[in-house]
Amino acid sequence: MSSTPEYRRYVAINTEDRSLSIEQEPVPVPAPGEVLIKVYAAGLNRADLLQRKGLYPPPADASPIMGLEVAGEVLTVGTDVSNWQVGDKICALTHGGGYADCTVAPVSQCLPIPAGFSMTEAAALPEALLTVWHNIFQRAALQAGEKVLIHGGASGIGTLGIAICRALGGEVYTTAGTDKKCQALQKLGATRAINYKTEDFEQVITELELKDKINVILDMAGGDFIQKNINIAAPEGRIVYIAFIRGARAEVNFAPLLMKRLTITGSTLRAQNFAQKAVMVEEILEHIYPHLEGGTIRPIVDRVFPLNEVEQAHAHMQSGQHMGKIILEM
C-alpha cells in the first residue's frame, strides 16, 4: 500500500505560449465525498487540447489542471466516504486534474478496475464509458436490434462505442479517415466502416439501402455532416452531438425532422452535475461492466507516453493518426 506523499508532480500550462511543463505543488486534501488517488495512468481527451489553448475553460469548481480520467490506488478518503477504502484500485472521472501523479476525484465518479484490466487499460475507460452511455443509451435510448452510426469511429469514444453498441445488440456503422482504420473498426464489430475522406457516407448508406433506416447517430463532426445525418436517419431517429470538429454552423433543411419525427440533441459531459454522473456510473456498472469483465468489450490503447512526454502525446493526438486511446503513465 502506498503512502501519501507531500508533493505531487503535475502538468502546468504556460499561459504565455501554451507550452507544457512538469511542476510540483502540495498534494490536495480530499474534500468530503472525495478520494485522493495515486495516479498510475491518465487518459488523453480532445478536451485537454482545447483546454490547453484556452478554448474550453474548466468549470469554476474544477481543478485548473488538465486531465479528465485516471486509474490508480486510493491513498486517503474524505469524510462521508464509505464505499472506497485506502488501497482500493480504481479508475475515475476526475473533476479536472488527471495530468498529475496524485489527484482527487468525487466518489460518485469512481469505478472499480474491471477484473483482468491493467491500470493503463482502465485509464482509457471513464470518459468514453460515460460519454457513450449518456449519449447513445440515456439520450438516444439505443435499443437492441437498432442500427447505430458512430462518426469518428477510430477515436477513444468511437472504438469503445462500437464495442459497447455491438455487445448490447446494436448493428453498428461507423466512419474513419483511413482505409486501415476502417478495416480495424470492422474487425472490432462494425458491419461497415466508411472512409469519409474517400467516400460520401450518405451515399454509401444509401447504396446499402439503409437510407431512412439508421436509428441512432453519434456525431462529433457536425458541419456538412449535419444535413447528411438528418437525411439518413430513420423515422423517430435520434441524432446526438458530442462535438462539432467540422463546425457548429451549417445551413440545414429541417423538413425531414418533421416528416420523420427526428430528435437532434447533444451534450458535453463536463457541464453535467455530480448527481447526473452518479446515475451514469450506476447504470454502467449494471449494463457494461459484465461485458468488460467477461472480455467482450476491451478498450483499444493506441500509445502510452510517460508524463514528461506529454507534449509528444498531445502532438500525436493533434495529428489524428491514433486509433483508440492515448495514455499518460506516471
Add this chain to the structure above:
Amino acid sequence: MSSTPEYRRYVAINTEDRSLSIEQEPVPVPAPGEVLIKVYAAGLNRADLLQRKGLYPPPADASPIMGLEVAGEVLTVGTDVSNWQVGDKICALTHGGGYADCTVAPVSQCLPIPAGFSMTEAAALPEALLTVWHNIFQRAALQAGEKVLIHGGASGIGTLGIAICRALGGEVYTTAGTDKKCQALQKLGATRAINYKTEDFEQVITELELKDKINVILDMAGGDFIQKNINIAAPEGRIVYIAFIRGARAEVNFAPLLMKRLTITGSTLRAQNFAQKAVMVEEILEHIYPHLEGGTIRPIVDRVFPLNEVEQAHAHMQSGQHMGKIILEM
C-alpha cells in the same frame, strides 16, 4: 336518432384550378374498427389548405377528401366496435374526410363530447388536443412549473395549447401577429404575449431575464425563429416543430445545442399510426378531459361557416386574421 342516408355531400377539389365544389357520392360503409358519423361540424386546419394546393397529399390509406376532425353522431358501427353505439355523440380525428356531412373515423381516434360543449366547440378539439398533447407533453415532456413558449399563439393549436399548458401548471409565453391578439392571449393565460411583427421575441425574452430559462418551445414558424429558439432555451430545453411556415431551411449555429444539452424534435400528426394516436387519446381523456369538463379549458371558436361557404372559410384562414378555430357546419 338519425337514420343513415344513402348519399353524402362532400367538398371536392377541382384538380385543374384547385377550386372547391359540393358534390354527392354514396355514404361509405365503416370498416372493422370504424364508426360512421353524421357530421354536424368540422374543424379547419392549415393542412387542409396545403392539401388543396396538392402540397400535402393524404397517406395512401386515407380519404382523399379534406378535413381532419369532426363532431357528430354515430350512425352505424363497423365490426369489432364495442365501445361506441349508434346514437352516441362524439368528436373524432378522422383519417381524412371531415369536409362531408357523413364520414367514417377509426374508433381509436374518437372522443366523447365533453359535458357542456356544443358540437361546434367539440369539432375544434381533436386535432389541437392530439397535436398539443403529443408535442408538448409526450415529445417535450413539459412539467408543472416549467416555462413554455408557444409560437403562433392565436391559431387553433396555439389558443388551446396556452389553455392546456396553464391548466397543467406551465408558465406560458407566446407570440402572435397583432397587439389585439396578444392582449387576448394574455387574458387566456399567457404571462406575456409578444407581437412578433413589432418586437423581436429573443430580445423581449432576454429583457424579461428569461434567456436560457425557457424549458419547452412549440414552434410552427421555423426559418429565422430556429436560431432564436436555440438561443433562449434553458439547459435541457426541448424545442418541438409542428410546421415551418417561415421556412424549413436556415443557417444555424448549433453550439448552444451541445452546451445546453437541448433537444430539437418535431412531428406531423397525420403520419403517425393508429396505435400511436390511440395512446394520445387515452392520455388526453385522463389528463385534459377533467379540465374541459370542469370548464378551465375551453377552445376558442373564431368563426363558423356553412359547408357551402367553404371557399370563404379557406380565404379567412389564409388571411391570418382569425383567432382560434374556424369551423364548418353541415
